[in-house]
Amino acid sequence: MMRVTMGSVSSPARRPDDPSRDAEIMRRIREGDRSAVDELYERFRRPAFALARRILADDALAEDVLQEVFLSVWRDPAAFDRGRGSVASWLLAVVHHKAVDAVRREESQRRRQVMAEDELALDAPMATRDVEEEAWSRVVADQVRTALGVLSASQREALTLAYYGGYTQREVAALTGTPLGTVKTRMLAGMRRLRQELGGPPGGAAPGDTPSLEEPQA
């Protein structure tokens, strides 16, 4: 599936992750500074919305999820545990969690549509364009896509159904005609492989594990 290419933008990525700034914003939120929520929102509204929208296939529901998430960060900023990774990945995980909760509340009909719209979404015109941010996003997205391409088809399928589709492991098993245990193994192996491809230390917390626990699949 080709991704739409926007003109000839080739400037270097200008919006790299800025973990220290994110941590600073979280500190201000913990101190009760309401304007810091605005900043957090400004920094993450796009990726958060893109993710919620992908899972829910509904802009209004996706906005509801965003409001719920950012409001919950304001209410209880201590939910973010600094020892467990970056603000960015934590926030997106919260968005993912709430969006999956929301899609599970929705009728199953919508979920089927998400599946059908997957391919379309990749080619859809971007709702809002910011040239530099888009260039940065494309660089990152290309890395992720390349990394995803290294996975076996079955590993990729298991991870993307769970992550983008919001399906449970048992649902992924049923959808792919695979035993549940195999789905679990594929998700773990796929995650480790992706992490390795994306620049994490090989092996990580599980020294000795081989990156691919199952045969590549055509």
Added chain:
Amino acid sequence: MSADHGAFDELAVGWALHALEPEDEAAFARHFPGCARCAETVAETTEVMAAMATDLPQAAPSEGLRSRLQAAVAGTEQVHRSAAPPAQAAAVPVPRLSRVPRRALAVALVAAAVATIAGLGIWNVVLGAERRELAATIAEQREVMDALMTPGRATIAPLDHDGRQVATVVARDDELQVLAYGLAVNDAGSTTYVVWGLGESTPQALGTFDVERPQMSVRTVRSGLTGLDDFAQYGISIEPGHEAPSAPTEVVATGQVTS
């Protein structure tokens, strides 16, 4: 590293992906606190997920959301975990005395019921079946899960027949549902199942339902009820005709409220 930790490695990934089944989620929730290795796996998975989020078409929410969020933040106070119990603790409903306590229906509470259902193998989808059928099966399972997982207060009573669980009663403020997974299909033309509330006084008929197929199904047997916490036990009987008699004739399953 212990070899038998592998299962938890897998659950940690599913946990981060919010993709675990309730029984796995309950098992992992018991294991997770204090496990550094699982904390690491969850953190790694979370980072990988964030990377996957970048592989999406960029889009921005409407401008209206910013002002809605600002208004919501302006009207919301923060919680302080380490401080004294927050003021809203007083608003938590106090359980009524001498009644079966009713609690929020948390995932963990239904885990036992769901584990039972899963153990029956109904959730196992035949391999190689058409995807359309699989999707339909999942939709049915989803319906059942939604019925179980609907937020709110509820009481749950798994009902046994000869030591085997055959149904679960889920009683809420506004309706009474029966999740049937082991009751025989009845002849709806001449018989009916009746749900009974069992307490200190005589059994009270709460509603009727039919079992139309051997597969797991959910039946709403009555709506608009109040006072469901009057019962510590529920029972199901099979009766001739279409109406509930004044007392059960043939009780086929009974069970205590567990939550």
